[in-house]
Amino acid sequence: MTAVLINLLYIAASILFIFGIKKLGSADTARKGNQLSSLGMLLAVVATLLYSGLSWWMVAAGILVGAAIGAVAAARVRMTGMPELVALFNGFGGIASLLVGCAEFVKIRDAGLAEYLVALQQQSGVVVPGWFALLAIGLTILVGGVTFTGSLVAWGKLSGKLAGAAVGFAGQQFINLLVFGAALAGTGLMVAGNGESGVALYAGIGLMVLALVFGVLMTIPIGGGDMPVVISLLNSFSGVAAAMAGFIILNNVLVVAGCLVGASGMILTVIMCKAMNRTLGNVLFSGFGSTGHSGKAVDGEMKPATVEDAYFVLEAAQSVVFIPGYGMAVAQAQHAVKELAELLEEHGAEVRFAIHPVAGRMPGHMNVLLAEADVPYEQLQEMDQVNPVMPTVDVAIVIGANDVINPAAEEDEGCPIYGMPIIRAYEAKTVYCLKRGKGAGFSGLENPLFYRENTRMLYGDAKATISALVAEFGK
Amino acid sequence: MELAPLLLLLFAFTLAIFLGFELISKVPSQLHTPLMSGSNAISGITIVGALLALNTNESALAQWIGFAAVVFATINVVGGYLVTDRMLAMFKKKDGGKGGPKA
Structure with a gap:
């Protein structure tokens, strides 16, 4: 009975998210939209707390600490510091998803895959093959990790803590490809080992490290002027990471909300690319400004005025x-x-x-x-x-x-x-x-x-x- | 047929992608930042997954990882919504001033 109630609340939360995003799209209703979507979030959290067996003190402490930090940061930031704060929050969303993936992986290591799947079925009512659960864990860690370090680099560049210009080195794209390929291979090994073998453990850890490295590699070659593209792309990734986490625990509201964010972030990314008349691939891989071409020299002189x-x-x-x-x-x-x-x-x-x-x-x-x-x-x-x-x-x-x-x-x-x-x-x-x-x-x-x-x-x-x-x- | 519920989840996933594209495709550029930070707050929904890791039946390690996830996700959610609200309040203020007497 509780399970039905919880899922009904999740549906209500999803509807609030959808209306919230819809209203965010117009100046008159935007504030209302944001409030609706925050109400949806509250509903989703309350519904989750209806599951029995949660450690109450951990729930309370975690939410209190997080809420205090978030509220203070949001209240204190100056409008000029907004881009880096949004980047930072985005990174936190990414690492939260990564940690969810890790926690589920630990559960598999503790209980064994078969028992884990049974417990999962009791909680969610959905039967999944073992490979599916492990694949979802692998992808959550991968996307969450990339989102986390990518956002941190963006935060560093935007706040001036890192050099803002594009950083490039020889063979960068080859190395990126190698790291990404290795991360995918890690996911494969994790699945192949049923998550239980020793190899699967190292594959999981390796996957996490590679994802974190890849986030840095992906973001450092992108220079200041291309930041709007990167920020909206990372925003999209944080949604995808949440949706992937939803596939681990087979939770509708995570899948739907994460997916909405992923899609909306992707649209913004495309709009930004169009505004620059460039493709996403070009922004991500060309290392703008690192080509050394600085345009034609211009005749004449600049005329200063008072x-x-x-x-x-x-x-x-x-x-x-x-x-x-x-x-x-x-x-x-x-x-x-x-x-x-x-x-x-x-x-x-x-x-x-x-x-x-x-x-x-x-x-x-x-x-x-x-x-x-x-x-x-x-x-x-x-x-x-x-x-x-x-x-x-x-x-x-x-x-x-x-x-x-x-x-x-x-x-x-x-x-x-x-x-x-x-x-x-x-x-x-x-x-x-x-x-x-x-x-x-x-x-x-x-x-x-x-x-x-x-x-x-x-x-x-x-x-x-x-x-x-x-x-x-x-x- | 045991996989039917899973397929439903994939179905919801696919529909949500299209829904997301439909919802956002015509947003004026004035609202791009609030839209981004507002949707960023929604991505903190991963807090649901984090909370579920705090089950007392699980090992201490799983619980502590879940705890860290809850903290990060809550920062994302609470901070994201508040900062978006602050931004939108500024947009609002001007709408009010427009109708009022101009000094």
């Missing part, structure tokens, strides 16, 4: 577009930018923010920062909305963006980002580029925009520059 010059042009402007990039996040300039935008509006200018889908280090990164600074939702426009009106724009202000406005993507066929859709800042009458220094951007590419006739460079910290502009308006 804040006063920029002020006079801006004061007269009828229409202004801000194009933010990762540099705005680094300088935490969003509040100053918002202030400047308000002043421009007071002076009669129409203000827009043009957001490239892959600007920043995670999908939607710029939107979160600008939302934090209270920039009105209607002013945020996507690339396809802004590009047609770009020629009518008086001033485009590029804040720490580089690749997403690089005209080489349209003109230079040899350029690594050739074919990537860009925001056509160069079509504006005047372009001001805020940049820390004269060097090439994160990707190491030359940006011909900086050398254009209508472009002026404002060197220095983006926040300081914008604040200086705001001060000029105050005079």
Whole structure:
């Protein structure tokens, strides 16, 4: 009877997850959607606690400790630190799935496969062949492990603890392939040994180590600008790991919820790839920026401007577009930018923010920062909305963006980002580029925009520059 | 025919993939971050598997591994939902301000 009740609750939880994700897809209902899905989670946990025989003090202690850490981290993080926190949480989901796989493997080693399967049947009502259970364990450990270390590397890169640039070495892809193949072989050995033999034990441990190594190998060659792709891919993996764990313990809600996350993460990944006009394989394996090709050298010189010059042009402007990039996040300039935008509006200018889908280090990164600074939702426009009106724009202000406005993507066929859709800042009458220094951007590419006739460079910290502009308006 | 329940599980798995694709395919880019962190919180559902490892019949080793899994999964769940809510609250605030008098 309890089993029926538990499963009914699981179905209810799945429905809440589905509605939750659905509502997350629209601005008006997103918050409600998130609350619905958290309710689903609560329901799933409560239902699980109805199983008899759980160690209560461990359940309580585990949940209390985890909830306290999670709540504090979520409350403390600044919006600029959001990408790395999401990466970190994602990694924790991955290792949790990996540990679930390990715990089930230990149960098999303790009781023997036959007895394990009987206990599993009593708990879940589903009969499975031994190889299926072991295969599910192997895949859970594999995907969970890759998610864990992959997310940790992403976290390190995003928080600046690791060098953000792509790391490459000779024969990297061959080694990746070797490690991945060995991990699959480990899974095979585990299954072949029925999980009980000595070989199966070492295969299991080896599989776990290889999965963890592979997560690192997969993520280190991916450079800063490609981070949005990696983050959404790892997000997808954490869902797949949960779904695999669901196949071990034959649990519907795990399979369904994990699968939903896996699919949605995959879609985001594809959207990010499309926004860069690259395939997923290309992002994962090409080691962007490590090719040494930095685009054509550009004739001419960059023309620096002073804040006063920029002020006079801006004061007269009828229409202004801000194009933010990762540099705005680094300088935490969003509040100053918002202030400047308000002043421009007071002076009669129409203000827009043009957001490239892959600007920043995670999908939607710029939107979160600008939302934090209270920039009105209607002013945020996507690339396809802004590009047609770009020629009518008086001033485009590029804040720490580089690749997403690089005209080489349209003109230079040899350029690594050739074919990537860009925001056509160069079509504006005047372009001001805020940049820390004269060097090439994160990707190491030359940006011909900086050398254009209508472009002026404002060197220095983006926040300081914008604040200086705001001060000029105050005079 | 003993395998029928397992096949049902595979059936649910397949349908959920399609459902996931259908649900997400048209999300405005403004919401990509909350969507990601919200779905990330859902992937913490693995907490169910972790809790089931805390059965007193199991060996101490299995239980302690399960305990660690519960801690990590709970961080993922609680942190993920709260941080998503914080982000979405910011989006909300502006909708309210839009209608109000503008200073």
